[in-house]
Amino acid sequence: MKLFELEIKSSKKNYKVKFIDDFIRSLKLLYKKNDFIIIDKFVYDNYVVSHKEYLNSFKFIKIEASEAQKSYLRLAPIIQELIEGGFKKDNRLIAIGGGITQDVTAFIASILYRGVDWYFFPTTLLAQGDSCIGSKTSINFGEYKNQLGNFYAPREIYSDTNFLRTLNEKELTSGLGEMAHYFLVSSEEDYKRYTSEYDNARIDFGVLRDLIIRSLEIKKSYIEIDEFDLNERQVFNYGHSFGHAIESLTQYRIPHGIAVSIGMDIANFMSVNYGYLSAEKRMEIREVLKKIWTGYSLADLSIEEMKNALRKDKKNKGDLLGLILTKGPGKTFKEFKELDSKFSEWLFQYFSEEFYR
Numbered sequence: 001m002k003l004f005e006l007e008i009k010s011s012k013k014n015y016k017v018k019f020i021d022d023f024i025r026s027l028k029l030l031y032k033k034n035d036f037i038i039i040d041k042f043v044y045d046n047y048v049v050s051h052k053e054y055l056n057s058f059k060f061i062k063i064e065a066s067e068a069q070k071s072y073l074r075l076a077p078i079i080q081e082l083i084e085g086g087f088k089k090d091n092r093l094i095a096i097g098g099g100i101t102q103d104v105t106a107f108i109a110s111i112l113y114r115g116v117d118w119y120f121f122p123t124t125l126l127a128q129g130d131s132c133i134g135s136k137t138s139i140n141f142g143e144y145k146n147q148l149g150n151f152y153a154p155r156e157i158y159s160d161t162n163f164l165r166t167l168n169e170k171e172l173t174s175g176l177g178e179m180a181h182y183f184l185v186s187s188e189e190d191y192k193r194y195t196s197e198y199d200n201a202r203i204d205f206g207v208l209r210d211l212i213i214r215s216l217e218i219k220k221s222y223i224e225i226d227e228f229d230l231n232e233r234q235v236f237n238y239g240h241s242f243g244h245a246i247e248s249l250t251q252y253r254i255p256h257g258i259a260v261s262i263g264m265d266i267a268n269f270m271s272v273n274y275g276y277l278s279a280e281k282r283m284e285i286r287e288v289l290k291k292i293w294t295g296y297s298l299a300d301l302s303i304e305e306m307k308n309a310l311r312k313d314k315k316n317k318g319d320l321l322g323l324i325l326t327k328g329p330g331k332t333f334k335e336f337k338e339l340d341s342k343f344s345e346w347l348f349q350y351f352s353e354e355f356y357r
């Protein structure tokens with residue numbers, strides 16, 4: 001059976017996402033002597049250890065998928081192991097894991113020996129439905145998240161939904177939340193599709209796989225015209241300024257994709273206040289977003305801290321917030337807005353009443 005492939009045009013070299021259903025087979029075909037596999041320890045223990053006898057000559061570096069591991073200083077031992085382990089410029093790095101393993105591997109691949117090839121087997125829904133394409137690499141600097149990075153695409157991506165079977169409820173929901181912003185940015189039709197397939201996608205991996213493919217197709221259409229995130233691609237910051245602030249204020253208790261779904265509702269609420277979106281449409285979109293954040297509480301969130309976090313957003317210009325607002329699905333746009341008393345009042349209203357509607 002010919003499996004589905006998606007080709008992504010990229011400045012240096014085009015690359016493909018190959019949708020596979022037997023990752024060990026693909027890994028064996030891909031691996032060459034002295035390649036190094038950087039793998040999430042959980043994935044190693046649950047998916048690789050049982051095949052160990054076939055893979056005994058493969059070189060693995062197991063990492064813990066934590067934000068601390070994504071920090072600049074924690075990359076040093078990995079780089080040391082690669083250099084001391086005989087890794088050379090013509091060898092390749094293979095990442096197996098979620099977004100953290102991806103960022104660690106891609107960043108190291110981009111700087112080691114001025115750049116080596118890397119391959120990616122995404123194992124979380126967020127990585128399969130979003131981060132695996134787009135070439136971004138992001139590393140934390142101390143407590144500051146995603147401050148260092150560059151654009152460095154993999155050679156190939158091998159996507160296997162079988163990995164998703166062990167995802168917990170939270171990770172599955174977070175992935176679906178992250179994917180939602182592609183469907184909402186894309187069009188009314190894609191938004192309707194996402195809404196009607198959401199419940200089924202949680203239980204039927206065939207439905208989920210097709211949503212993953214659509215999510216990547218939407219992202220592809222933007223990154224191919226604006227790979228370096230200077231213009232068109234910036235609409236994918238939709239829900240993210242507010243989402244990042246919520247993540248950081250809750251000490252990452254609320255995972256990324258779930259924070260982004262709340263962030264999209266806040267962006268929609270602001271869009272209603274600025275006169276761009278009808279209150280009815282906002283409430284309609286909210287129905288599906290609410291399914292994503294149900295069970296998470298935002299009690300104790302301080303509006304002052306929220307404002308400080310928003311002011312630090314790297315997409316701002318001077319004192320102006322760089323917001324992605326919307327006139328409805330398929331009609332998102334960027335606008336710079338002042339964080340004035342009116343805006344503060346709306347934030348207060350959101351966190352005291354609107355979130356609980």
Ligand SMILES: NC(=O)c1ccc[n+]([C@@H]2O[C@H](COP(=O)([O-])OP(=O)(O)OC[C@H]3O[C@@H](n4cnc5c(N)ncnc54)[C@H](O)[C@@H]3O)[C@@H](O)[C@H]2O)c1
Nearest residue numbers: 042065098099100101123124126127131136137163166167
């Ligand atoms: N570079 C990019 O374009 C980009 C885009 C979005 C997010 N990110 C980054 O990705 C990170 C978040 O990534 P993520 O949510 O994919 O996951 P992750 O790598 O943070 O992993 C989340 C958890 O899931 C576990 N896990 C991984 N695969 C699993 C599986 N198959 N079954 C069960 N558990 C599994 C991990 O061990 C970890 O505990 C953040 O650091 C974010 O900044 C990067």
Ligand SMILES: [Zn+2]
Nearest residue numbers: 178240256260
């Ligand atoms: Zn995101």
